[in-house]
Amino acid sequence: MTDVRRVLVVTGPGLVADPGLIDQVTEAETAAFGVASRVLATDDEVALRDALDAAGRDEQCALVVLPGPDPAARALLTRPGPHAVRTVWYDLTDTGAVPVTEGSVHCAGRGMWGVSWAIRHAVHRLRHPARRIGYGPDADQWAELRMPTGHAGTSVPVAVLLHGGFWRSNWGADLMDAIAIDLTARGYASWNVEYRRPDRHGWAATTMDVAAALAALPAVVGSEPVAVATGAEPVAAGSSARGAEPAADGCRLDLDRVTVLGHSAGGQLALRLAADGGRLALAVSLAGVLDLVEGERRGIGTAAVPNALGGSREQLPEVYAAADPLSRLPLRVPQVVVQGAGDDLDLVDVNRRYAVAARTAGDEICYLEQPGGHFAVIDPNAEIWHATVAELDRRLRS
Template sequence: MFNTIKLFYGENQSQFGVLRLPESEKPSAVIVIIHGGFWQAKFNLEENNPIAEDLTQKGYATWNIEYRRLGEIGGGWTGTFNDVINAINHLTNIKETYHLDLSNVIIIGHSAGGHLALWLAARTVHKSLDYMFNELVVPIQKVISLAGVTDLKKMWQIHEAKGLKSPVSELMGGTPNEVPERYNIASPIELLPINVKQILVHGEEDKHVPPELSENYYLKVIEQNKHVNLVTLPDTEHFKIIEPTSRAWESVIDTL
């Protein structure tokens, strides 16, 4: 059993998180969970409830965060980005009340949440960008990207090639040709190297975010002699990776 508490980190209806606490007398290590859905308002944090519950049952405090998304006032550039920073920073405000150990914070992000998780990890070294975004004050020790959008330009190109209207350009407020500087400071692959342990998990049958995005990111990190693990899962599609009863999720647990 565990306690579940909904807490707001801002005034907007989407600026909240759900904190789940294990039964423990000691301060709990924290895993921040960021959901996907290509940053669109029709998707929300409830998709990550099953894995949040599973991780809490395993002894972690989980902070499953919501953020302003495309289709909401303030969603997109730069509100979505600042929201995930503020959501994590809020842990400093609640750590004493809920006995949280912030010395070893892990972030798990799925799909578009994987993009935001890797981008947050890059914030620990790219302090020069604080003029545009809020400062991240909570240290991040590890980031786990589950079928993450590691390369915004590449994802936009994939959508364009399929004749789809890409949510990437809506998030960024323009295409890579129109606002190239934004892509350079928001796309994880452009922000390497970073000094945070990174783990990439991707299903080989993923039709939403092709596994080549994680593979290309992995190769670039390796070239820079930085620490990264890539776990590719056969016969695994996009959402199987966040099903607690699946073998794919067992592989994620192994990375912890």
């Protein structure tokens, strides 16, 4: 754990972005964390390298670098040094997967808004480090485990987190950092899952990964490692199916109290996981896309549904039938469906209709709709998140 006091945002040569807007975004995000900030524009590879070296000597500094297009500057993404463990590299455009030095992180394709997320991730990963564990051989098959403190000798409930982003690869598990940290502080183990997105790997890979990440839970605190992607600790094989092996801080995973929480597109994945018979005590959708057929008809998320599933409902009726939470009712798993009233009205409509249909089908469901937008449901400071956690506690901790 690092006591982050400063955030340095460095822009590389040739970056196409308004400097004043980067300043504005940086000031707003760092103020929310209560830390100082500085934005440094570099004109060439030498200046960028010097900035990395200086940041590497400041152990209380989180570093966000927008390297820009210059080849010499981009070569620094794989340059080792003390700065690496404190660096989040961010590209405004979707570059695809880019190699970086071990300890660093690369994000891309979120536009200017992504600067905010890069700053958040840079601070979160230093202040509240996670244990990254691979559950498969691909670079996107991993999850981050955070265990609560002060629970030695006890079994703790587990929150499996599935991020959204309309199933597109430019969004990742860092979206769930804040609630992973919040849940861990409240006494839950958090298992924040990354998975292969269908835009690069196909819909079947996404579905398989989510199931595999859940299935890996019994082994995450054992021994006997298996091969996994570089940069992720291997998942363990051979530990008890009841999660009996203690974690490093002495508490255990209670696999009879596992809840999955999915945000946006992750809400669909969470309820699909429940429908497929995943071992879950509770499934939670946070502003989820729960009616894929109507979502495809309305073109929600700029045709996100057919792009993810690989075609229209007419072309792929069996795929839609298996993937669509509304079509899978009853799920026979207790559910909490959370929706911000200030969100996209199509999502409000979908979630209200889903809640009615689930009750009619005989499922046990709690529907929470309160003021807030699409990201309020994963904001630990929002009232709608507090209401969600209260419902989790009532069901899993009472």
